[in-house]
Amino acid sequence: MTTQHTLEISAPEGDDELRAFRAIGDYAFNENPSPAPDIARLQRQGIENLRVARVGGVVAAGLGMLPMGQWFGGTSVPMVGINAVSTAPEHRSTGIMSRMLRQMLEEIHADGSPLSALYPTTQPVYRRAGYEQAGIALDYKHPLHALSTGDRGLQVRRAGDEDTNTIQALYAERARRTTGNLDRSEFMWARVLEPREAPLNKYLVERDGTSEGYVIYTQRQPPGTKEKDINCYDLVALTADAARRLVAFFADHRSTAEHLVWTGAPAEPLLLHVPNQAYKIDWYEQWMLRIVDVPAALAARGYPTGVEAELHLEVRDDVLAPNNGRWVLAVSDGRAEVREGGTGSIALDVRGLAPMYTGYLSPLELRAGGYVQGPEADLALAGTVFAGPTPWMADGF
Structure with a gap:
């Protein structure tokens, strides 16, 4: 494992670090390496939306953030897409990317975006960060x-x-x-x-x-x-x-x-x-989704009109502590209010909340997969609340 005092994470500083980030990405994604990597694409994304990790002052990994939105229930919910996730081969399996993802999620939570999405090249590192499969392309x-x-x-x-x-x-x-x-x-x-x-x-x-x-x-x-x-x-x-x-x-x-x-x-x-x-x-x-801010995400999306329901959730999140606890989701006329408290009759990890939120998997299917626990009647009601077309994207990133 890379020790904590040797690792620094921030936006890239100067073109040399951008070129180092781009070269790591080219290697990771099997693109033809160049002695002078093109950094224009990274610059268009915005330096403020890029992060690199340095080990001993040398760029060892990087990722990008794409602030945008995602449509759920007829409403656009703020979402940060994650792209260009890459680690130099000599620094893989050292925990660098897990720490980058954790810091990034804390930033996104502080900035007020309730969702984050990505296309995984490998799933375990993202699952440890709280992402889960939630839709199709x-x-x-x-x-x-x-x-x-x-x-x-x-x-x-x-x-x-x-x-x-x-x-x-x-x-x-x-x-x-x-x-x-x-x-x-x-x-x-x-x-x-x-x-x-x-x-x-x-x-x-x-x-x-x-x-x-x-x-x-x-x-x-x-x-x-x-x-x-x-x-x-x-x-x-x-x-x-x-x-x-x-x-x-x-x-x-x-x-x-x-x-x-x-x-x-x-x-x-x-x-x-x-x-x-x-x-x-x-x-x-x-693609995978991360519920970054549980109450904000639940309140922001739209819901089926004609559904009047109240769900009592108990959420566990090992990465973002503010999400832990019991939440009451009250849905009426296509909108929702969220408050702390309730009975917590539907217990789930934040990973299980992602495919339930998008409707990719029903609560009963998630219970069969070990992601959700609760009475059958409560889970069936949750399935009605989160019902909608199969989630999909028309874009890659």
Whole structure:
């Protein structure tokens, strides 16, 4: 273990530390190392959102924070995404990252963000910090020749920079209807709208001048193949007509491309408008959530309208002491109030609260997994309170 007096954690100091952080990340994520690592991406994220750990004054590990929001129950809840988590190989299995995560969570709690999310490359270190699987991200891959070509009732037009506000409004409405989609920050929107591969294509689907959907994509030839794929960075259809029109739009590429690839929901509405189950899952990953501030997180999200209920929780958190104790969650007309006290009839670790909060696993399923304890009737009521669409994200980070 790295002894406490040799470890210092703070924001990077100067470009040399940024380059050291980037080089560690390139090694960790199997990216081609460079004698002069490009630090522009880290600089865009903001030095204030980066942390490095130094051992003996030398950068040994780092991580990034992405302040944004996440949609639950029709409400955007402040959330800090975690990215670029990496440790130099000679410092792995020394406890450095566990200490970085603990300090980071204390910072996030103090700053007032009740949630944190990440995509794990390995789960044990994040579970020790209180994260747990809480939702899905997946890509569908569908052959273009198997798509329907007939529905052309709506107009499709190329979008320009002047349409950015329209695109963002369409996405926000789709995100509001989901569980787990991001409330994208400016940094996250730049990842969608600014070309990473040229050319980036943007199209809107309109009815009499009113937009009902859009797609942002590139055409890319996968290594070792002769045909191109349409790779969607973002795809939104708010109506069935818009979905059918987008399917026809993609089908019109069947003579020049092989597949359509897009990130969608686990129960994907676009698949209602394709003739057969010709798709395959091209990428599947579970993201993890951390309830950083239990009462604030419970009070911030939305809940099903028409549900009047009171849950008595007893939460255990080995990392963030303020979360420990009994909490009463009173839900009415889609909103909630949280107060200390109650009977604590539903007992759970903060890790178990994460998938219950998102609806990824029901309280009864979590009891079967050993994460939650409580009477069947109370757990069934909790399942109603946290019910919603299967949680998913359209973004990686």
